[in-house]
Amino acid sequence: xxxxxxxxxxxxxxxxxxxxxxxxxxxxxxxxxxxxxxxxxxxxxxxxxxxxxxxxxxxxxxxxxxxxxxxxxxxxxxxxxxxxxxxxxxxxxxxxxxxxxxxxxxxxxxxxxxxxxxxxxxxxxxxxxxxxxxxxxxxxxxxxxxxxxxxxxxxxxxxxxxxxxxxxxxxxxxxxxxxxxxxxxxxxxxxxxxxxxxxxxxxxxxxxxxxxxxxxxxxxxxxxxxxxxxxxxxxxxxxxxxxxxxxxxxxxxxxxxxxxxxxxxxxxxxxxxxxxxxxxxxxxxxxxxxxxxxxxxxxxxxxxxxxxxxxxxxxxxxxxxxxxxxxxxxxxxx
Amino acid sequence: xxxxxxxxxxxxxxxxxxxxxxxxxxxxxxxxxxxxxxxxxxxxxxxxxxxxxxxxxxxxxxxxxxxxxxxxxxxxxxxxxxxxxxxxxxxxxxxxxxxxxxxxxxxxxxxxxxxxxxxxxxxxxxxxxxxxxxxxxxxxxxxxxxxxxxxxxxxxxxxxxxxxxxxxxxxxxxxxxxxxxxxxxxxxxxxxxxxxxxxxxxxxxxxxxxxxxxxxxxxxxxxxxxxxxxxxxxxxxxxxxxxxxxxxxxxxxxxxxxxxxxxxxxxxxxxxxxxxxxxxxxxxxxxxxxxxxxxxxxxxxxxxxxxxxxxxxxxxxxxxxxxxxxxxxxxxxx
Numbered sequence: 001x002x003x004x005x006x007x008x009x010x011x012x013x014x015x016x017x018x019x020x021x022x023x024x025x026x027x028x029x030x031x032x033x034x035x036x037x038x039x040x041x042x043x044x045x046x047x048x049x050x051x052x053x054x055x056x057x058x059x060x061x062x063x064x065x066x067x068x069x070x071x072x073x074x075x076x077x078x079x080x081x082x083x084x085x086x087x088x089x090x091x092x093x094x095x096x097x098x099x100x101x102x103x104x105x106x107x108x109x110x111x112x113x114x115x116x117x118x119x120x121x122x123x124x125x126x127x128x129x130x131x132x133x134x135x136x137x138x139x140x141x142x143x144x145x146x147x148x149x150x151x152x153x154x155x156x157x158x159x160x161x162x163x164x165x166x167x168x169x170x171x172x173x174x175x176x177x178x179x180x181x182x183x184x185x186x187x188x189x190x191x192x193x194x195x196x197x198x199x200x201x202x203x204x205x206x207x208x209x210x211x212x213x214x215x216x217x218x219x220x221x222x223x224x225x226x227x228x229x230x231x232x233x234x235x236x237x238x239x240x241x242x243x244x245x246x247x248x249x250x251x252x253x254x255x256x257x258x259x260x261x262x263x264x265x266x267x268x269x270x271x272x273x274x275x276x277x278x279x280x281x282x283x284x285x286x287x288x289x290x291x292x293x294x295x296x297x298x299x300x301x302x303x304x305x306x307x308x309x310x311x312x313x314x315x316x317x318x319x320x321x322x323x324x325x326x327x328x329x330x331x332x333x334x
Numbered sequence: 335x336x337x338x339x340x341x342x343x344x345x346x347x348x349x350x351x352x353x354x355x356x357x358x359x360x361x362x363x364x365x366x367x368x369x370x371x372x373x374x375x376x377x378x379x380x381x382x383x384x385x386x387x388x389x390x391x392x393x394x395x396x397x398x399x400x401x402x403x404x405x406x407x408x409x410x411x412x413x414x415x416x417x418x419x420x421x422x423x424x425x426x427x428x429x430x431x432x433x434x435x436x437x438x439x440x441x442x443x444x445x446x447x448x449x450x451x452x453x454x455x456x457x458x459x460x461x462x463x464x465x466x467x468x469x470x471x472x473x474x475x476x477x478x479x480x481x482x483x484x485x486x487x488x489x490x491x492x493x494x495x496x497x498x499x500x501x502x503x504x505x506x507x508x509x510x511x512x513x514x515x516x517x518x519x520x521x522x523x524x525x526x527x528x529x530x531x532x533x534x535x536x537x538x539x540x541x542x543x544x545x546x547x548x549x550x551x552x553x554x555x556x557x558x559x560x561x562x563x564x565x566x567x568x569x570x571x572x573x574x575x576x577x578x579x580x581x582x583x584x585x586x587x588x589x590x591x592x593x594x595x596x597x598x599x600x601x602x603x604x605x606x607x608x609x610x611x612x613x614x615x616x617x618x619x620x621x622x623x624x625x626x627x628x629x630x631x632x633x634x635x636x637x638x639x640x641x642x643x644x645x646x647x648x649x650x651x652x653x654x655x656x657x658x659x660x661x662x663x664x665x666x667x668x
Contacts (some may be wrong), residue, residue, distance in 0.1 A: 007412075049652050051649060051652065052652070078520055082440065085646065085648070086420045086421075086646050086648060087442070087645060087646040089644070089654075092657050096523040096525055099522050099523070100522060101519075101522055102522060103439070103448055103452070103661075105440065106421070106438035106439065106440045107438050114438070118452075121456065121459070124459075125458075125459035125461070127343045127455055145648075185435075186435035186436065187435065188434060189426055189430040189433070310421060310426040310438075312419065312423040313420070314385055314420060314423070315385060315427065318385065318386070320427065323426050323430050325426075325436060325438075
């Protein structure tokens with residue numbers, strides 16, 4: 001079939017029909033403040049707990065895409081959803097009221113790209129007419145689960161990243177209008193031997209390099225064929241490593257490269273160390289900022305590669321490392 | 335396209351090319367002992383920890399399907415994998431050495447059906463030539479994560495289920511030979527208001543009823559059109575509820591119904607209370623027992639519906655309930 005090309009999937013019938021981002025206060029105080037669909041100032045957003053708040057972020061993001069497309073939940077054939085919390089509960093609790101066919105996914109911070117590529121695949125192949133992909137993360141729920149209780153006040157090292165309190169959702173269908181989902185490459189697990197929960201960028205850079213390289217090779221494309229190569233969320237440490245890895249091949253991607261983790265917050269005024277992270281980081285930057293510009297044609301061809309640190313506190317306590325993964329999705333205005 | 339029919343996907347080009355199950359000692363002492371590809375008697379299997387052992391179960395199950403199909407890992411286009419551990423680490427740690435394109439999925443004990451239906455979809459649509467779906471669970475790693483430390487010796491109530499120490503894997507491709515994956519229905523999240531971590535069967539029965547009903551409606555089939563309706567893993571409590579729910583519609587499924595949770599262990603001699611559970615339970619019963627019989631034609635048409643309790647200890651501690659989900663996959667010998 002025309003959309004089969006080994007390990008890079010090509011799509012001829014998949015567009016992002018609508019997209020929305022819901023973010024917290026700090027995210028809206030960053031460089032892209034004002035570009036999001038909804039800002040929830042209080043980090044519990046009126047809920048009793050952070051976990052319930054994160055579920056609400058996801059429910060609201062999906063609510064916005066349904067509203068923009070003037071659809072009720074029963075018109076959605078399938079939703080792919082995932083998050084960082086144990087047993088992906090912001091997804092299951094956040095979306096259960098919509099009562100849509102639901103497939104849970106897990107790729108740590110790469111989850112948004114995983115959802116986007118699967119939604120594109122299912123729509124392109126005709127299994128689903130309309131498919132939603134959504135992810136979320138929350139600083140407070142993630143920090144206590146993965147690192148320390150917040151009130152312990154642990155010192156964060158310079159390599160650490162700040163989990164975004166945010167959710168992003170897309171509704172994928174065959175509208176024939178941009179943003180088009182043109183191709184996608186599924187990542188392989190790369191273990192760079194990192195075992196520091198505060199150095200995720202280094203754990204993920206190798207995976208991003210591998211996936212981006214394979215994607216461009218399969219597409220017979222060079223970096224300069226893209227307006228931008230957008231990663232999420234390598235942060236400062238991981239971004240530098242990624243550019244270095246391409247540099248070893250004599251390929252300079254620095255001018256074309258943007259990282260959602262470095263975009264969402266202003267590192268000079270916001271205390272986020274190496275940058276943002278979390279499933280909601282690249283999801284909100286894509287849905288708040290980039291998809292609009294691809295829709296309008298301001299950006300014509302963007303290679304988006306979300307990266308995930310497949311870490312678990314249990315494995316780290318047992319002396320394990322942090323395997324990384326990255327999935328790439330190519331988005332175009334034509 | 336011909337394989338699109340609303341919310342039940344139909345497949346014309348997807349078969350289970352090979353399948354394998356790896357189980358622990360207790361699982362092999364159950365009624366289907368001797369039907370599995372490998373038995374690991376020690377529950378750490380020579381590893382330092384239960385989590386590492388579970389990862390090894392998954393690695394071995396995939397090793398068996400690769401060996402049966404005489405393939406090296408680089409011939410696999412895509413693997414869908416998931417498990418019950420926080421951040422799905424038995425999948426990421428278990429499979430990282432194979433270095434295959436990897437998509438993590440999460441559906442609690444429904445994960446095997448989710449993987450099977452996605453692998454079928456990706457092969458049927460031509461995105462992948464060969465796709466693996468694999469899941470695992472481990473009694474000891476699950477019990478300490480979800481309930482109590484084992485050496486605490488907490489009393490298990492009669493409604494509780496015993497997490498299977500097992501892994502099952504399938505390799506899906508378009509062989510044109512049985513077992514064929516003919517159709518699949520994605521479940522919706524059903525919340526029956528259960529908040530007892532030791533009563534998962536009740537939390538999942540409603541989801542199984544909904545998915546099975548929708549699947550048969552879309553397929554224009556009656557229960558008696560199937561040789562068997564196989565659920566996993568409702569256990570005794572959930573199975574009785576499922577039969578009661580169909581009974582309200584005047585439909586008797588009791589004679590056709592089998593539950594993997596009730597099959598894997600002998601409840602009269604093994605102390606598993608309401609039956610088995612865990613991602614590895616239905617995976618190992620399908621891959622150890624049923625798929626062989628569909629392959630040989632002894633069973634012609636089987637409707638498999640794996641159920642998942644989307645629970646999290648955090649949400650339960652916050653007063654939350656346990657949402658359930660169930661995905662159905664129809665397997666045939668013709």
